[in-house]
Amino acid sequence: MKCFALTQTDHIAHLVLNQPEALNTMHPTFWRELDEVLEQLNREGQARALVISSTGKHFSAGMSLDTFAGAISMDDQSPEGRAAVFDLLTDMQATFTRLETLRMPVIVAIQGGCIGGAVDMVTACCIRYASADAFFCVQEINIGMVADVGTLQRLPKLLPQALVKELAYTGRRLSAERAQAHGLVNEVFESAEATLAAALQCAREIAAKPPVAIWGTKQAIHYARDHSVEDSLRQMGWLQGAIWSNAHVREAVLAMKQKRAGAFPSLSALTPFKTLG
Structure with a gap:
């Protein structure tokens, strides 16, 4: 570049x-x-x-x-x-x-x-x-x-x-x-x-945080900026239901207790639809 x-x-x-x-x-x-x-x-x-x-x-x-x-x-x-x-x-x-x-x-x-x-x-x-x-x-x-x-x-x-x-x-x-x-x-x-x-x-x-939780947080903040509280709360319910992970919460709490870095998966790579087939 x-x-x-x-x-x-x-x-x-x-x-x-x-x-x-x-x-x-x-x-x-x-x-x-x-x-x-x-x-x-x-x-x-x-x-x-x-x-x-x-x-x-x-x-x-x-x-x-x-x-x-x-x-x-x-x-x-x-x-x-x-x-x-x-x-x-x-x-x-x-x-x-x-x-x-x-x-x-x-x-x-x-x-x-x-x-x-x-x-x-x-x-x-x-x-x-x-x-x-x-x-x-x-x-x-x-x-x-x-x-x-x-x-x-x-x-x-x-x-x-x-x-x-x-x-x-x-x-x-x-x-x-x-x-x-x-x-x-x-x-x-x-x-x-x-x-x-x-x-x-x-x-x-x-x-150091779970990438999918960061992704969800960014989604929620930007949605709330442009929508009513009621609409944003509804979106939050759908969003949390879609990405909730017991494993991530357990790992985050355990890592905090053990004073170590948490181990979390990266976001999935995206394959543009137009490249498929």
């Missing part, structure tokens, strides 16, 4: 944005490679947590402006062209939605600027850690457009609406300290190194 480096150790996948000279900006290759690696991790089922970190001064400066000048055609001269913009955005949105629907939790370590499309990306993750120098910016309004790949849909679930409006209307920067105060960031650390260390430690703790 050109835009990322992927490693897997002890059931933890670590995906690193590795184009610091370009401020880890997002272009079609970035989207394609991210989509491919997320699909791979989801299909294989061996990783139990995914950590995303970056390199250089900034986590990501968002969408590469060169992309709008060449690689992406945004035809506003006809209704047909404008309709194609919808389909293009739907495709782009689906990649970041993969982070949200991935069968494992996603923890992101953010340093420096998290700008424009990078905000779209990190709001689709489960847990956000930041270095003290980190900041968030809904940059799209500063270049004359509406944020369109998830920020305006996910950020109101994570921050007070008045603050979301302030950021989205003005393009102001939100500091790591203020982001933590309002719940966007779980914790702020002194340096990028300490931020990544905390993210990896969190991933290790998650990876």
